[in-house]
Amino acid sequence: MPAMTTRPQQGRRRAHALSKAQIVRAAIEILDRDGEHALTFRALSARLATGSGAIFWHVADKEDLLAAATEEIIARLVAEPGNDMEPKRAIRAVALAVFDAIDAHSWLGGQLFRNPAQPAALRISEMIGRSVQALGVPERALFNCWSALINYMLGVAAQNAANARQAHAEADRSAFLANVANRWAHLDPTEFAFVRQVADELRDHDDREQFLAGIDLILAGIGTLTRRADPSP
C-alpha cells in the first residue's frame, strides 16, 4: 500500500499534453482565419494557453512550423485524385486540387512555392510525373515537360495567393479586380496598348478557368511531342 504512493500522480498538469500535431492544427486555424502575418509565436502560445518556449520544444523554428502546416494540408488532398484516370484527366484533377487547396488557404501558395523540394510538394510532383510519362512523351523530353507543368502550377497558384492577399486589403476580390482593370484602362495608349485591351477581360475572368486553360495549353504543347496517334492503349 505505501509502495503505490510512490507512483507520481501523472496527467494532472494539463488536460491535453501539447503535441506537434495540436500546435500545427492551431497554426492552420490562425493562418486561415487571420492571414499569414497573424501567425506569431505570441499569438500561437496565447491560443494554446502556454509559453512560447513550450512551442519551441516541439517545433524547430517558424519555417518548420509552416512546413508542417503545408504538409498537413497536402496530406489531406493527396489521398484521392485519380491514380487510374486517363493521364490528361489525372493531370487536370491534380492541378485543380492544388489550385483549390491554395484558394482555400491563401498562405499555402507562398509556402509550396518557397520550398518546392519539401515532401508535400514532392508528392504533387510525383503524381504529375507519372501522368506525363503515361502520356507517352519521349524519354528526352520527359524532364522538361514535367518541370514546365510543375512550375506553371506552383507559379500560378502562388500568384493567386499573392493577389488574394492584396485583395483582402481592399473591399473584396471583384472590387480589387475592377480597380486594377480600371487602372489598366487608363494607361498610356501607345505604351500600353495591349494591357489596355485586355483590361476588360481581367475584370470578369475566372481564375480557375484561366488556370486550367494554361494547363491545357501546356498539354497541347506536350501533345506535339507525342508519337502515338491512337489514344487507346
Added chain:
Amino acid sequence: MPAMTTRPQQGRRRAHALSKAQIVRAAIEILDRDGEHALTFRALSARLATGSGAIFWHVADKEDLLAAATEEIIARLVAEPGNDMEPKRAIRAVALAVFDAIDAHSWLGGQLFRNPAQPAALRISEMIGRSVQALGVPERALFNCWSALINYMLGVAAQNAANARQAHAEADRSAFLANVANRWAHLDPTEFAFVRQVADELRDHDDREQFLAGIDLILAGIGTLTRRADPSP
C-alpha cells in the same frame, strides 16, 4: 553687398543631398551583395551615413523601396529586346532577359512575383502581349495565352530565385543540386518512382535551357490554336 549676406549658404550640410534615386541604388547594392534579408533600414542608413528617418522622408515604406528597386532594374532591361523581331523570337528574347535579370539579382524574382501588377511587371506583360497577338491567335484565346506565358515566366523565375537563396546557404549551386538529387534518389521506390527517376537529370540540368523548353512548350500549344499556315506576313 549686405543684401547678398542674407542669402543662406547652401549645399554645405552634406556633399550630396539625399535623393530617392540614390537610396534605391544603395538598396540594390545591399540586396545584390548580401541578399534580401540584409536590406534593413539600419544597414541602409549606415551605408548612406544618415538616420533612418532621412530615408523615410524620401520613401514611403519598405514595400515602396523594394518596388522602386525592381522598377530600376526592369527599366534597364526593358529598353532593348527586339520590338521588331519575329514574334516567337521576341517572346523568347523577353523571357530570357527577365530570366537573366532575376538570375543576376536573386531578390528580383520574389519581388516581381509578389506584386505582378506593379508598373515594372506591366511593361513585361505588354511586350509579351503584343507578340502573342502578332502570332495570330484568335481573339478569344488571347487573354489565356498571354496569361499562361506571363504566369509561367514569373513563376519559374521566382522559383529559381527561391532555389538560389537556399543554395546560398549550402556550399554552392551544384553542390546544392547534387544534395537534392541525392535525397531524391533515396526516396521510397514505390511511392516516389518518378521523382527517383528524374533525380539524375536534376543534378546536371541547365536552368536556363529548362526554362526556355517550357516557353517553347507553351508556344507549341499556342501554335495549335493558330490558323495561318503561312509564316510570312
Added chain:
DNA sequence: ACCTGAACACCGTTCAAGT
C-alpha cells in the same frame, strides 16, 4: 525642406528556472 537619432511597438528565439 530636409535630416537626426532616440523611442515605440513589435518580432523570433533562447534559457534559467520550475514541475
Added chain:
DNA sequence: ACCTGAACACCGTTCAAGT
C-alpha cells in the same frame, strides 16, 4: 521530459527636435 515566461537581439516605423 516538458513547460513557464522574462529576456535578448533584432525589426520597421514614428516623431520631437534640430538645421
